Each structure stands twice: as structure tokens, then as C-alpha cells.
């Protein structure tokens with residue numbers, strides 16, 4: 001997936017007005033099948049503005065599928081997604097960051113130009129990016145601490161810088177719902193902390209953030225609520241309510257070992273699941 005492809009959608013559609021009284025995200029009775037393979041089954045939930053949700057589940061649980069449907073890049077088999085009361089395909093307020101491996105980092109573009117792509121929906125088809133837009137992009141890069149990397153090719157960024165560039169792009173887009181698919185995977189602790197610091201900026205702007213992660217402890221400590229997914233929604237709420245032994249065993253099956261550590265219950269999985277329901 002290249003960055004331009006992600007940017008085209010907002011240019012060619014007429015954005016839908018927000019219903020101020022509606023939750024930022026409502027998912028109702030969502031089912032997704034790929035040629036007979038069930039990825040999501042009867043998933044229903046809603047999120048409020050400014051919430052930070054960690055989405056946890058084994059490989060193949062349907063996390064990426066859920067994000068794609070919410071972002072409007074994949075149509076559900078049945079069920080409904082509403083963003084601020086309207087259809088996701090008609091909104092420019094959603095910023096979707098796919099897994100790093102899904103992005104074509106060889107695409108020849110600079111960091112500033114990639115962040116500007118986030119602004120296309122605001123600029124519209126009939127106008128070129130002007131001085132004010134470039135200033136806005138520079139401000140967004142400054143928020144994520146990447147001013148000095150503005151003219152760097154995107155393929156030369158480290159993993160943490162790539163994620164911060166995407167956050168700058170969401171800021172440029174003035175996104176209200178940000179979906180990040182495993183942004184922390186493969187990053188060292190300082191790079192992860194940089195991301196969390198920058199995510200605080202989004203919280204101050206009341207941006208709702210959904211992050212897919214494999215790190216249960218980080219999910220429990222750094223997010224407002226957690227979602228446990230294995231095709232079906234096994235739980236959504238405070239970590240203490242959701243990360244129960246029964247729920248974790250249902251999610252990870254026989255591959256999960258629960259270890260009582262100093263600071264709580266640790267879930268350790270050494271094998272990937274098959275993606276089949278428990």
C-alpha cells in the first residue's frame with residue numbers, strides 16, 4: 001500500500017457532516033468473511049471522543065480487518081460502522097496507519113510531502129498546497145519532533161520515525177479518529193516512549209486513538225480501555241475486567257501461559273494461533 005493510495009480517498013469524496021451528538025465510532029453486528037474464512041463475527045461496540053483503546057488478540061484474530069473496515073477501505077460482509085454518525089467512506093477525519101510492512105517505503109517522497117498528503121482532503125481538488133498549508137505541515141512535524149527530517153526520503157526513516165511521521169500526517173489531516181495497526185512492534189523502549197509522548201498531543205486534541213498491540217501489559221497500563229478480540233469481541237473495558245484468566249484463555253487457547261509476576265498477571269504466548277475460533 002503506498003502513501004498516495006491512502007491519500008486519494010478524501011480528495012474524491014464529499015465529506016459527510018458530523019453528528020455532534022453521535023459517538024465518534026459505532027460498530028454494530030459486524031461480520032467479515034474472506035472467501036468463506038471468518039475474520040470477524042458479530043462485533044459491536046462504540047467509542048467516545050478522545051478515548052484511547054488498545055486492541056489485543058492473537059495473530060489472525062481480526063484486528064487488521066477491524067481497522068480496515070472502520071477506515072472504510074474494506075466493506076463488511078454484514079453489519080454497520082458509523083463514524084460520527086455517518087458512513088466511514090465519507091469521512092476525512094479518519095487516519096489509518098497500516099502495519100509498517102504493508103507500506104511501500106521505497107515510494108519516492110519526502111517526509112514533508114508524505115505529511116502534506118494527509119492535508120489533501122482539507123485542501124480539496126481545486127486548490128494546490130499553498131504557503132499556509134506547508135507552514136501547517138511544518139508545525140505538525142515540529143509537534144512530533146521531526147522538523148529536521150522534513151526533506152528526508154521516507155525510506156530512510158527508522159521505525160519510530162515512520163510512526164511519528166504518520167502521527168504528523170494525522171495532525172495535518174486534522175483527524176479525529178486514528179487507527180494504528182501495531183505501531184509499537186519492533187521498536188525499542190525509547191522509540192515507544194517517543195510515540196506515547198506524541199500520542200499525548202492527540203489526547204489533548206480529543207483525537208480518539210485505537211492501537212493494535214501484542215503487549216498486554218502496555219495495553220493495560222497505557223490505554224483508557226482494552227479490547228480483547230478473537231474473531232468475536234471477548235471483552236471491552238478496563239483491563240481488570242477484560243484480562244481475566246477465562247477471557248485470555250479463550251483468546252489465546254492452549255498457547256497461552258499465565259504467569260503471576262511481581263506486578264500482576266502476565267500472559268505469555270510462544271506460538272501463534274491458527275486463526276480458528278477457540
Ligand code: ADP
Pocket residue numbers: 034035037038039057058059060061062063064065066274275
Ligand atoms: P490480525 O490483524 O489480528 O492478525 P487479520 O485481520 O489480519 O488478523 O486476519 C483475520 C483472519 O482473516 C485471519 O484468519 C486471516 O488469515 C484472514 N485474512 C486476512 N486478510 C485476508 C485476505 N485478504 N484474504 C483472505 N483471508 C484473509
